[in-house]
Amino acid sequence: MIIGGVSAWGLAESYGTPLYVTDEQALRENYRRIHSAFSRHMDTRIMYACKANSNLAILRILEQEGSGIDAVSIGEVQTCMKAGFSPDRILYTGVNVSTEELRQVVKAGVPVNVDSFSELRRLAEISTDVPISFRVTPGVGSGHHPKVVTGAKGSKFGIPRESIIDAYREALDLGFEPQGLHAHIGSGGQSVEPFMDLIGIMIDTVNEIKDQLGLSLRFLDMGGGIGVPYRPHDPVMEVDELAMTITDMIKEETEVETLYVEPGRYIICDSTVLLTRCVDIKTTPEKNFIGVDAGFNTLIRPAFYDSYHHVAIANKFNRACERKFDVVGPICESGDYLARDRVLPEPEEGDLLAVYDAGAYGFVMSSNYNSRPRCREALVNQGQAELIREREDMDDIWRHQTVPGRLQQ
Numbered sequence: 386m387i388i389g390g391v392s393a394w395g396l397a398e399s400y401g402t403p404l405y406v407t408d409e410q411a412l413r414e415n416y417r418r419i420h421s422a423f424s425r426h427m428d429t430r431i432m433y434a435c436k437a438n439s440n441l442a443i444l445r446i447l448e449q450e451g452s453g454i455d456a457v458s459i460g461e462v463q464t465c466m467k468a469g470f471s472p473d474r475i476l477y478t479g480v481n482v483s484t485e486e487l488r489q490v491v492k493a494g495v496p497v498n499v500d501s502f503s504e505l506r507r508l509a510e511i512s513t514d515v516p517i518s519f520r521v522t523p524g525v526g527s528g529h530h531p532k533v534v535t536g537a538k539g540s541k542f543g544i545p546r547e548s549i550i551d552a553y554r555e556a557l558d559l560g561f562e563p564q565g566l567h568a569h570i571g572s573g574g575q576s577v578e579p580f581m582d583l584i585g586i587m588i589d590t591v592n593e594i595k596d597q598l599g600l601s602l603r604f605l606d607m608g609g610g611i612g613v614p615y616r617p618h619d620p621v622m623e624v625d626e627l628a629m630t631i632t633d634m635i636k637e638e639t640e641v642e643t644l645y646v647e648p649g650r651y652i653i654c655d656s657t658v659l660l661t662r663c664v665d666i667k668t669t670p671e672k673n674f675i676g677v678d679a680g681f682n683t684l685i686r687p688a689f690y691d692s693y694h695h696v697a698i699a700n701k702f703n704r705a706c707e708r709k710f711d712v713v714g715p716i717c718e719s720g721d722y723l724a725r726d727r728v729l730p731e732p733e734e735g736d737l738l739a740v741y742d743a744g745a746y747g748f749v750m751s752s753n754y755n756s757r758p759r760c761r762e763a764l765v766n767q768g769q770a771e772l773i774r775e776r777e778d779m780d781d782i783w784r785h786q787t788v789p790g791r792l793q794q
C-alpha cells in the first residue's frame with residue numbers, strides 16, 4: 386500500500402502505530418475541487434470547518450490554498466490565527482457561548498455568527514462594531530446519524546425561522562449592521578435535496594429581511610455537511626450539480642453577492658488513513674477477532690455513531706478473503722470496535738491494517754481513555770513523509786493532575 390508516494394509499511398515501521406497519515410496533494414485537490422465548483426458560478430468563500438481536523442500543518446495547507454475558516458470555539462479561533470489566518474478570514478459560530486468567550490472573540494477581531502437573542506444582547510454590551518450574522522434553524526435537517534443533524538425543528542442550534550426577522554430587527558435597534566444569514570443542516574448527508582430545501586428557506590428569509598427591514602445582506606452561508614462515500618459503493622455527492630443548482634437559485638431570486646460554504650468532512654476526510662497494527666487474533670465459536678492497537682480512544686466514530694470505515698490489511702492486498710472478522714481495539718468496553726463482520730484475508734500478528742477516510746472527526750475526537758497517550762500524525766507529500774504531531778507520553782497524561790500534600794505521605 387502506497388500513500389502519497391510513500392509505503393504504508395515503511396511509515397508504520399519508522400513512526401510506529403497507531404498513526405494517522407494525511408496525503409497533502411489529496412487534501413489540496415479536495416479544496417480546489419469544491420472551490421472551483423462554486424466560484425465558477427458566483428463569488429464564493431470556502432470556510433473550512435476546522436473542527437473536522439485542526440492540526441496546524443493541515444491548517445497551513447488550507448491557508449496557502451486561500452480557504453477561510455468556520456470556527457466553533459475560541460480555541461479554534463486561536464489555533465487558526467496561530468496557523469496564519471487573519472481574523473477577517475474566520476467566522477465564529479458558537480452555540481451556548483459564554484460572555485467571557487464572546488469577549489475574547491471580539492478582541493481577536495473575528496466576525497460573530499450569533500446563535501441566540503441572549504448572545505446578541507450580551508454581545509451588544511461588549512461591542513456593536515463587530516460584523517455579525519445570524520444562524521437560523523431552518524427546519525431542514527440532514528446527516529449520517531441522528532447525533533449530527535443540526536438544522537431540524539427543536540434543535541439547540543440557531544434562532545427558529547419564526548423569530549429570525551425579530552433578531553435582525555433587534556440587532557438594527559441595538560446598532561449592529563448585520564452582514565449575512567447562516568444555517569447548517571447537519572453533517573454527512575449524501576443528497577442534494579436537503580440543500581435545495583435549505584436554500585429555498587434562506588432565500589425567502591433574506592428577501593423578507595430586505596422587504597420588512599430595508600436591510601440588504603451581503604452574504605448567505607449554507608453551512609457544511611457535504612457527505613463523502615465511506616462504503617465502497619456509496620454514491621458520491623455531485624458537488625458540481627450542487628453548486629450549479631444552489632448558485633442559480635441565489636442569483637435568480639436574491640441580491641446577495643457572496644456565498645459561504647463550510648465543508649469540513651468533504652475537504653479532509655478521504656485524504657487521511659489510520660494505520661494500526663494487528664497485535665492479537667482470537668477465534669471463538671461466535672466470532673473471529675482481529676485485535677489492533679487503535680481503539681475508540683484513537684478513532685471514536687464507529688463506537689459513537691456506528692459509522693462505517695473501510696478496512697484493509699495493507700500488507701495483504703492481493704490475498705483471497707475467506708472469513709469474517711471484527712476489528713477491535715484495546716479499550717476495555719465491548720463497544721470498542723473499528724469494523725464489524727468484514728471479510729478479510731487470514732490475519733497474522735504484526736499485519737498492518739489501514740482504516741480509510743479517517744481525516745474528519747478522527748484525531749480531533751481522540752482521547753486518553755484507559756490512560757493511553759494520543760498517537761502521532763504524519764503528512765506525506767509526493768514521496769516524502771514528515772511528522773505533524775508527536776506521540777504523547779505518560780507525562781502528558783499526568784501533567785495537570787495534582788495530589789494534595791496530605792495524601793503524599
Ligand SMILES: *Cc1c(COP(=O)(O)O)cnc(C)c1O
Nearest residue numbers: 434572573609610647648649650
Ligand atoms: C460541523 C460544522 C460544519 C461542517 O460539517 P461537515 O459535515 O464536516 O461539512 C459546518 N458548519 C458548522 C457551523 C458546523 O458546526
